[in-house]
Amino acid sequence: MARTQTKESGLQLRLYIAGNAPNSVRAITNLKAICDEHFASACALEIVDLLVHPQRALADGIIVTPTLVKLLPLPVQKVIGTLSDTNRVCQALAST
Amino acid sequence: MTGTRVRPARALAQRLAEAEATIEALLSGQIDAVVDSKSKTPVLLSKAQDALRASEERYRRIVETSNEGIWTIDTDSKITFVNRRLADMLGYSTDEMIGRSFSQFIPEASEAKAPQRFESSHQETSEETEVKLERSDRSELWVLLKTSPIRDADGTYVGTLAMMTDRTRARQDEEALRKSEEQYRQIVETTTDGIIKLDSDSRIVFANRRFAEMLGYQPREMMGVTVFEFMSAAEKVTAPDSIQRRKIGLKGSFDTAFRHKDGTEVSVNIAGSPLVDTEGQHIGTLGLVRDVTERRKMQSQLMVSDRMASVGTLAAGVAHEINNPLAAVIANLDYVCDSLGRMVGGDAAARSEGMSDAWIVEEIKSPLDDAREAAQRVRFIVRDLKIFSRSPSDEPRGTVDVKAIMESSLRMAWNEIRHRARLVKNYGVVPGVNANEARLGQVFLNLVVNAAQAMQEGRAEYNEIRVTTRLADERVIIEVSDTGAGIPREIIGRIFDAFFTTKSVGVGTGLGLAICHRIVTDMGGELTVESEVGKGTTFCVALPVATHTREYEVVAPVEPVVDAGRRGRILVVDDEEMVVRSVQRILSKEHDVVAMVSASKALALCTGGERFDLILCDLMMPDMTGMDLHRELALVAPDQANRMIFVTGGAFTAKARHFLSETPKEHLEKPFDSANLRAIVQRYLRSGL
Numbered sequence: 176m177a178r179t180q181t182k183e184s185g186l187q188l189r190l191y192i193a194g195n196a197p198n199s200v201r202a203i204t205n206l207k208a209i210c211d212e213h214f215a216s217a218c219a220l221e222i223v224d225l226l227v228h229p230q231r232a233l234a235d236g237i238i239v240t241p242t243l244v245k246l247l248p249l250p251v252q253k254v255i256g257t258l259s260d261t262n263r264v265c266q267a268l269a270s271t
Numbered sequence: 272m273t274g275t276r277v278r279p280a281r282a283l284a285q286r287l288a289e290a291e292a293t294i295e296a297l298l299s300g301q302i303d304a305v306v307d308s309k310s311k312t313p314v315l316l317s318k319a320q321d322a323l324r325a326s327e328e329r330y331r332r333i334v335e336t337s338n339e340g341i342w343t344i345d346t347d348s349k350i351t352f353v354n355r356r357l358a359d360m361l362g363y364s365t366d367e368m369i370g371r372s373f374s375q376f377i378p379e380a381s382e383a384k385a386p387q388r389f390e391s392s393h394q395e396t397s398e399e400t401e402v403k404l405e406r407s408d409r410s411e412l413w414v415l416l417k418t419s420p421i422r423d424a425d426g427t428y429v430g431t432l433a434m435m436t437d438r439t440r441a442r443q444d445e446e447a448l449r450k451s452e453e454q455y456r457q458i459v460e461t462t463t464d465g466i467i468k469l470d471s472d473s474r475i476v477f478a479n480r481r482f483a484e485m486l487g488y489q490p491r492e493m494m495g496v497t498v499f500e501f502m503s504a505a506e507k508v509t510a511p512d513s514i515q516r517r518k519i520g521l522k523g524s525f526d527t528a529f530r531h532k533d534g535t536e537v538s539v540n541i542a543g544s545p546l547v548d549t550e551g552q553h554i555g556t557l558g559l560v561r562d563v564t565e566r567r568k569m570q571s572q573l574m575v576s577d578r579m580a581s582v583g584t585l586a587a588g589v590a591h592e593i594n595n596p597l598a599a600v601i602a603n604l605d606y607v608c609d610s611l612g613r614m615v616g617g618d619a620a621a622r623s624e625g626m627s628d629a630w631i632v633e634e635i636k637s638p639l640d641d642a643r644e645a646a647q648r649v650r651f652i653v654r655d656l657k658i659f660s661r662s663p664s665d666e667p668r669g670t671v672d673v674k675a676i677m678e679s680s681l682r683m684a685w686n687e688i689r690h691r692a693r694l695v696k697n698y699g700v701v702p703g704v705n706a707n708e709a710r711l712g713q714v715f716l717n718l719v720v721n722a723a724q725a726m727q728e729g730r731a732e733y734n735e736i737r738v739t740t741r742l743a744d745e746r747v748i749i750e751v752s753d754t755g756a757g758i759p760r761e762i763i764g765r766i767f768d769a770f771f772t773t774k775s776v777g778v779g780t781g782l783g784l785a786i787c788h789r790i791v792t793d794m795g796g797e798l799t800v801e802s803e804v805g806k807g808t809t810f811c812v813a814l815p816v817a818t819h820t821r822e823y824e825v826v827a828p829v830e831p832v833v834d835a836g837r838r839g840r841i842l843v844v845d846d847e848e849m850v851v852r853s854v855q856r857i858l859s860k861e862h863d864v865v866a867m868v869s870a871s872k873a874l875a876l877c878t879g880g881e882r883f884d885l886i887l888c889d890l891m892m893p894d895m896t897g898m899d900l901h902r903e904l905a906l907v908a909p910d911q912a913n914r915m916i917f918v919t920g921g922a923f924t925a926k927a928r929h930f931l932s933e934t935p936k937e938h939l940e941k942p943f944d945s946a947n948l949r950a951i952v953q954r955y956l957r958s959g960l
Contacts, residue, residue, distance in 0.1 A: 192303070193303040193304035193313055193315055194315070196303035196304065196315060196316075197303070198300075198301050198302060198303040199303045199304075201301075225304065225306070225313040226304075226313065226315070229306075229311065229312045229313055230311075232306045232311070232313060233306075233311045237306060238293065238305065238306045238308075239293055239296065239297070239302045239303075239304065239305050239306070240302065240303045240304040240313065241301075241302075241303060250285075253289050253292070254292070255289070255292045255293045255295075255296045255301075255302075256292070256295075256296035256299070256301035256302070257296075257301040259301070
């Protein structure tokens with residue numbers, strides 16, 4: 176538990192997108208806005224383009240884009256869609 | 272460390288939550304791509320959108336390249352889209368049109384008639400209607416318009432899609448077709464010929480007004496009726512043959528007769544053409560029907576008038592012919608009257624002289640014999656004349672003796688001939704021909720007079736008219752030759768043409784030879800000519816030998832009355848008092864004779880119970896005719912009606928001819944001589960009819 180506690184401040188996110196498909200573009204824009212506003216201090220974001228790395232989808236169990244995965248802090252949470260519902264995204268990211 | 276491990280139940284709940292979120296996102300359209308579980312690669316959902324775009328593009332291209340003009344209008348009647356085709360049709364660019372009200376392009380739409388015809392907010396896809404649009408140059412553009420409503424996802428009306436097909440050209444074509452049809456219709460309806468179309472069963476499927484008028488019907492009354500129904504009884508028999516010939520594909524014309532609604536006969540000539548379908552099957556007949564009733568009448572009138580002209584030119588000659596014997600009749604009768612007058616009113620010497628046989632012979636018998644002979648000649652001339660006075664229509668054909676007719680014609684023309692030429696007759700023995708006596712006489716008279724007129728007057732001893740009859744190849748040949756001027760080669764081909772004449776005005780009608788030609792052709796014969804200028808001309812009539820062997824009418828020689836025979840009671844009826852008196856005078860020595868000058872008085876006598884052994888009755892009388900008397904007697908005293916002998920002057924009407932041929936009736940031709948009259952009466956009384 177202590178380990179998790181220590182890394183609580185470090186938010187690690189991964190966003191799976193499909194090239195510059197409109198919803199993906201929208202999801203990136205929305206996510207960046209949320210991070211800037213609520214988690215500006217400690218937020219590591221990785222963006223994975225499944226069109227470039229399709230095998231990553233397989234490995235990570237992703238079935239649609241855009242999908243946001245909160246890797247840390249645990250538990251792992253997924254948010255699917257364009258991330259336009261800011262409240263829901265914040266809830267998911269803040270969950271421990 | 273169980274804390275880091277996710278418990279299965281929780282993991283399942285999480286997966287379900289994710290799945291739910293995925294479905295929700297999919298439904299709300301927030302998903303770009305789905306990872307295909309088989310190929311393990313993401314499939315872009317936007318590919319579907321690309322496909323949609325491609326499909327839109329395809330529709331756009333169809334719309335742009337369409338032959339139809341298309342626009343869409345919004346709920347404010349503003350044009351929101353217009354394709355190039357429509358812009359071109361109207362002479363604008365698409366940009367010029369978008370945003371403007373559609374009514375600017377449809378003049379009608381701005382009129383009071385509600386513009387809903389051009390919108391479709393309240394209706395489903397509209398019927399196609401023709402609408403007039405206005406081009407940028409203000410010219411008309413006719414289109415076939417069809418509209419359908421555009422609705423959004425909720426079914427709310429958001430505008431109208433209109434598709435327009437250019438009808439300007441089609442309308443022009445239709446107009447041209449209509450005009451052309453109108454033109455044909457006018458031709459068909461105003462032509463003086465009847466036009467009919469028959470189906471393969473000879474039923475009338477079309478009749479123009481003229482045809483209907485010809486027969487006194489309305490065109491619609493004739494539709495579907497078999498054409499034969501309109502024909503006269505006789506034609507119904509022969510007409511199907513003609514139709515049959517059309518069926519096997521032959522064109523042709525034939526003469527026939529229809530029956531007018533009022534019962535009269537309409538003579539027509541029908542030129543028929545077969546109608547075939549694309550496979551060559553006979554599907555009907557097209558007939559051009561020409562009313563030739565008038566022409567027929569004209570033809571027979573022309574013939575009559577030509578005959579009148581012929582008779583007219585001969586009238587002087589005939590008068591001369593009659594006057595000579597008539598002078599002898601009158602002079603001799605005067606002489607007898609004188610002689611008898613002297614005897615009756617004279618002295619005893621004269622009276623005793625008058626009793627001597629020598630005196631009677633010289634003063635009475637000889638002059639009376641001469642008068643009688645002269646009168647006989649008049650009788651022959653009149654008989655000849657009668658040949659030429661009959662109307663052709665009521666004249667039956669029969670077997671006739673060409674020699675006898677030629678003799679009559681020569682007697683008629685004698686006055687023309689005798690100053691110009693010698694007459695040479697060269698009659699071979701020939702059988703009778705089947706012909707109409709009067710018409711053949713007309714032909715011969717024409718040919719003989721023509722021959723005479725081909726020669727100068729006053730040189731009779733140098734010229735010759737030769738009349739020949741002979742038999743050749745089952746045909747009777749009659750030749751009339753002259754030694755006159757001859758016919759120049761260049762006009763010989765035209766001499767049988769109507770109105771062609773070389774004679775001066777008043778001498779010839781130009782119809783003679785044309786009519787002769789027609790008459791001879793009608794009889795199944797041939798009329799030909801050979802001529803050499805300066806030598807003369809020969810006309811040759813060739814007629815088929817009569818097929819049936821009816822004997823010519825031969826006047827049986829009168830048997831002398833030896834025995835006065837039975838004394839009978841005889842009624843004489845004639846409106847001519849002189850005739851009545853003569854008959855009475857001749858018969859009253861041997862019979863009891865009652866004379867009446869009118870049929871009605873004779874009828875009254877018989878009705879009153881008087882009975883006669885014989886009634887000699889004139890056929891043609893004013894008021895009541897002999898025929899009328901016969902009919903009346905047949906009702907009140909049939910035995911008397913059967914005892915009638917009819918006396919005729921020869922000028923038969925069709926009715927009289929029919930009457931005499933209906934049942935065999937005795938008749939006696941005027942003039943008759945006393946021996947003849949007495950013989951007939953005796954024979955009649957003896958046979959006790």
